[in-house]
Amino acid sequence: MAKKWKRLEKSRIKEFLNELHASYEIWLPYLEEDKWRFKEYDIEKEIDLPSSFVHDSIKRLFLPRRKRIMEFNKHKKWPVVPVSPPAANRLLMGIHACDGAALQYLDRVFIDSPYKDTFYEAERNRTVIAGIQCDRMESMCHCTDRGISPEHRDGMDIIMSRTKNGYLLQAITEKGHTILNNRILAETDEQPVKKEWSDQRYPLATPEAFLESYSVDIWRDVMKYCLTCGICTFGCPTCTCFHVADELYKNEGERVAVWDSCQFRSYSRMAAGHNPRARTFERIKNRIMDKFAYSFLRYGQISCTGCGRCVVSCPVKCSLPETATLISNTIKQKKPSLASSDAVSRSKPEQ
């Protein structure tokens, strides 16, 4: 028998959130100037969770654009004061499958590491994720080509589904149960409507095939109009690169980790001037290879969840997924059979 769902009437959603607000910081997407963005819960505002694409990824709620690591004073002998991570409970509501899967990827980078990021871990531990199934896929959405579907629940504590006059909710984890244990929610026999989802919008070659493409002569010709502005990396929920900088004002300073982009020329430029990826196509190639091959070798998961934000945000309409598909097709044409064993065995470097 299918697991039971709980029902939340649309008319009672604020009552439900107001109760939770006493013990949780709440974040959810609000529509402002035609764009869905995650904001802190506002009692005054109407709530209508997004049925599809959200412009804002949840990355910044776990990896802030500017993360303070420590404070210092230039004149003290050893001046470093570590910054404590936030601890208040937090509920994130209205997250789609693409961002849920992205969180799992971020966990692999920052938690499943011998050098855990304690800030990221604290943000994860304090947060309950209430995801919502999408009602439709927009033209740039392609999670289904990345092994995810709009009904996916990975990375979530609660899953929600829209019905006529409200939402159906189901707890996935203990954290989720705590939230849903509320008299405002009534158990129901109603089940979310199953939908068919299209795929093959931006199909991909395997990570192994991408590795084989490293020396194939197509890279110079892709994304020729790319400005290397980096907006696709900032919008991407699985782009994790950061830059560590000291900000000094008079004698007081902070060390911060700020978002960085592999598309910037300065990203890999060394102090003496040598830049291993000085040319634009080299940086694009590294980014695409990293998304669809290297990340798979490192973490067993490619770092693209098909959210489509890179497509929407690009100022010159250079579509990254379209390019990845183009390259995938070129590799397939060039090399019908690809040896995969070598490529995979390289994932474990000999020490």
Added chain:
Amino acid sequence: MTSHELIPHPATIKGIITESRDIKTFILTRDNGHELIAAPGQFVEVSVPGYGEATFAITRIHNNKKEWALSIKRIGHLTKMLHRASIGDTIGIRGPYGNHFPIDDWYNKSIYIIGGGIGMAPLRPVIDHILSSRKKFGPLHILFGARTPQDIIYKEDLKQWQEDPSISLVTTIDLPHEGWTGRIGLVPQVIKDIQCSPQNAIAVLCGPPVMIKFSIATLYELDWKADAMYTTLEMKMQCGIGQCGRCNIGEKFICKDGPVFRLDHITEFVDI
């Protein structure tokens, strides 16, 4: 709650050796008195709060393991500040990080240490290690290239290595220079001149990218195989722990999976 990995810990400068016009070696010790457990090839992150942080190869671990050395070339903001530091100053340290040279796999082999300029820094602990258990290894060849005689570092060590009958040392400079009696020529040329033999041998290289590139090409010409060549690579690194992203070569992060690589493990992604 454990401290964030990016927080540096204090270390005090115990000694400063001026190696050349732009390279100084700093002898450091941790303020908490702990030993530095590190293997040849590993690096640390050095901070001067307000001026940033960068990675530097450990160039010597002194016998008590409480003091270790970093050779730092003055090149950017941070290194300029470090060059202004005096004995007794406190700086920040994190690490050690990265992998190390698998020296214990090289017993009974001839070892060629090929270094260019500051590239000698991560190679010196390899030499130290071999000399400390000399009988376990075959002949030791050291080839050290520098731009000019003024750029030659580790002069005290060179003197000792020169006098050691178990070491064949070759030093070379790029262009003729008054008073210089050693070899003249770029490192790859000297590799050819002295005919580095691949017979039961290991080559360990570090230096500027162009030196590494052509040295490896020359070694291939001399019939060397990629699995007998090791290099310690450099890319811009920041976090040192495989998270900030910028130091990747293929799927590998130099800071975490390197900086030491056997050549056959990386050739695909490096144009060498």
